Amino acid sequence: MSDVFSTEKRSEVMRAIKSKNTKTTELKMMEIFKELHIKGWRRTYPLTGKPDFVFPKKRIAVFVDGCFWHGHDCRNVTPSTNSVFWNAKRDYNKRHDAFVTETLQKKAWTVLRIWECELKKKNREKLLEKISSLILEK
Ligand SMILES: [Zn+2]
Numbered sequence: 001m002s003d004v005f006s007t008e009k010r011s012e013v014m015r016a017i018k019s020k021n022t023k024t025t026e027l028k029m030m031e032i033f034k035e036l037h038i039k040g041w042r043r044t045y046p047l048t049g050k051p052d053f054v055f056p057k058k059r060i061a062v063f064v065d066g067c068f069w070h071g072h073d074c075r076n077v078t079p080s081t082n083s084v085f086w087n088a089k090r091d092y093n094k095r096h097d098a099f100v101t102e103t104l105q106k107k108a109w110t111v112l113r114i115w116e117c118e119l120k121k122k123n124r125e126k127l128l129e130k131i132s133s134l135i136l137e138k
Pocket of ligand 1: 116
């Protein structure tokens, strides 16, 4: 299959997707925390895997993972061209995510991995279930 992007162009595209994605999902998560009066989170806490949100007192690390980059099977997010490349990238991310989760759990952290699609209003119930440990009082 032919490659529509040059290597340089592809890196550019990847960076654009990544930064855009990160920003919107994290902002959405922050809005939800606010809505639910969830407090005590930190944005930049020095921890393995750089969690998106860390609750130091509760020892909970929250990752908000983009469905595309982290290989969620919720929808078909594979671009028709260059699927070998994208699949390799996502396989790497999945392995890395698993490694980070395991490392943190060994250090007695609770790891919550939230999918980007779970931030949608229609999936709110599922999300609430996932983050119930954040809502409950210490
Ligand atoms: Zn998803």
